[in-house]
Amino acid sequence: MKRLSLVILIALTFAATPAAAQCYADYKAKQDNPLQLHYGVMDLPDSACGSKDAAADEISGRIATDGWTLLNVMSIFGQEGLAERRESAGEYYLRY
Numbered sequence: 001m002k003r004l005s006l007v008i009l010i011a012l013t014f015a016a017t018p019a020a021a022q023c024y025a026d027y028k029a030k031q032d033n034p035l036q037l038h039y040g041v042m043d044l045p046d047s048a049c050g051s052k053d054a055a056a057d058e059i060s061g062r063i064a065t066d067g068w069t070l071l072n073v074m075s076i077f078g079q080e081g082l083a084e085r086r087e088s089a090g091e092y093y094l095r096y
Contacts, residue, residue: 023049025076026085027059029068038068040092041085049076062096 025048026041040063048058052073060070075081086093 022079023076024078024082025052025055025059026074026089027055028071028074029059029063030071031067031069037071038092039089040096041082041089041094042096043094044076052076059096 023044023046024041025044026039028037028039030037042059042062044055044058048054055076056070056073059073063070
């Protein structure tokens with residue numbers, strides 16, 4: 001009986017824990033000399049999903065490694081928005 005109670009308690013604990021919702025952002029970035037622009041889509045960690053400012057910090061850090069400067073975070077969205085943005089983002093779809 002104790003074992004069954006323990007199993008039920010563990011199952012309820014996992015059932016009550018909310019699953020982390022995956023989020024993404026689409027953004028615009030640039031490079032200078034020569035001027036280049038790109039539109040991209042990025043997978044964000046949970047810590048960057050709460051606001052465009054948090055997303056901007058995450059995106060800026062990642063794209064800076066290749067010399068890009070963030071211009072704008074356009075939106076933060078869930079998995080349901082990925083398919084419609086794939087073609088527009090091209091090579092920058094989930095690249096960073």
